Amino acid sequence: xxxxxxxxxxxxxxxxxxxxxxxxxxxxxxxxxxxxxxxxxxxxxxxxxxxxxxxxxxxxxxxxxxxxxxxxxxxxxxxxxxxxxxxxxxxxxxxxxxxxxxxxxxxxxxxxxxxxxxxxxxxxxxxxxxxxxxxxxxxxxxxxxxxxxxxxxxxxxxxxxxxxxxxxxxxxxxxxxxxxxxxxxxxxxxxxxxxxxxxxxxxxxxxxxxxxxxxxxxxxxxxxxxxxxxxxxxxxxx
Numbered sequence: 449x450x451x452x453x454x455x456x457x458x459x460x461x462x463x464x465x466x467x468x469x470x471x472x473x474x475x476x477x478x479x480x481x482x483x484x485x486x487x488x489x490x491x492x493x494x495x496x497x498x499x500x501x502x503x504x505x506x507x508x509x510x511x512x513x514x515x516x517x518x519x520x521x522x523x524x525x526x527x528x529x530x531x532x533x534x535x536x537x538x539x540x541x542x543x544x545x546x547x548x549x550x551x552x553x554x555x556x557x558x559x560x561x562x563x564x565x566x567x568x569x570x571x572x573x574x575x576x577x578x579x580x581x582x583x584x585x586x587x588x589x590x591x592x593x594x595x596x597x598x599x600x601x602x603x604x605x606x607x608x609x610x611x612x613x614x615x616x617x618x619x620x621x622x623x624x625x626x627x628x629x630x631x632x633x634x635x636x637x638x639x640x641x642x643x644x645x646x647x648x649x650x651x652x653x654x655x656x657x658x659x660x661x662x663x664x665x666x667x668x669x670x671x672x673x674x675x676x677x678x679x680x681x682x683x684x685x686x
Contacts, residue, residue, distance in 0.1 A: 456491050464495035469504045479510050479524060502531025507539060511629050529557070537561035538569045539630055545576060546631040562590075565601030568626065570594045571619035575682055578675050588671050591678070594619065613665060616678065624685035635683035640676060645669040649677065 456464070468485060472478035482501065486493040495501070505528045514521040522543070528536035537557045544554030555576065561569030571594055578587030593599060595612030627633075643649060648669040668674040 456489060459491070461491075461495060464491055465498040465500055468492070468496045468498065468501045472501060472505050476509060478506055479513065499531045502528045503533050505531075505533055505536070507533060507536045508626075508629070514630075529560075532564065534561040534564045534566040534569065537564075538566060538572065538626060541569065542572065542627055542630045546627070546633050551576075563600055565599055567594065567599065567615065568619050568622045570599055571616065572623045572626075574675075575623070575679060578679060584672075588675055591616075591675055592671070620678070620682050620685065624682060627686050634686050637680060637683050640680065643669060643673050645673075648673050 468482065471481055471485065475481045482496050482505075486496045507525060507528055510521065510524065513524065522540075525536045525540050525543075529540055538561045541554045541557035541561065544550045544557060546554075548554075555573065558569050558573040558576070562573055570590060574587045574590035574594060576587070577583040577590060580587075595616060597612065597615065647667065650667055652665045652667050666674075666677065668677065
């Protein structure tokens, strides 16, 4: 034990931090593993508390923790979010909006994640804003920025090769999955009336779906119609 402690003491702190990051990134139970690591020795306890470890914590893998200890799970998310964990901010935002009915605080968390470049948070924020007439135009602006990939961090190399519609389809699925994880609620929307423009909502190319998303491309007469269509598609997945 003394030899092991001496060996660890000889390692630089940044290397121990990277080791902690590697462990949480690959572990199916990252929170439990990091707690065990903290209990092993002083050096690992210090390294595991580094901001980078909390930032890289894969919080979605800890879904079961929520049902075992709801308060502990939320505290865990807050500690990760304070380290800059964008996924934690997304989940906190959904929890505040749909479970705790504190919309303003939820939007704050989602906006924080979006500013960090989190695409799904931007989609979720846009959809929530779009549902309220008072913030509908801001929702349209947010969703249009996502389509144009005009978000902090810019598009990744992969994203630059695909269309904005594919980004929206991907974000829709991931946002719905995150929402199902954090709440039992479903979006119940009133049946929408048809647009007065008979060409609105028609499929542009009936014989060819997008090869990336498998979805058809629609033509709309306005941004309002386009994002109303998207809102209803999202609601069907929740």
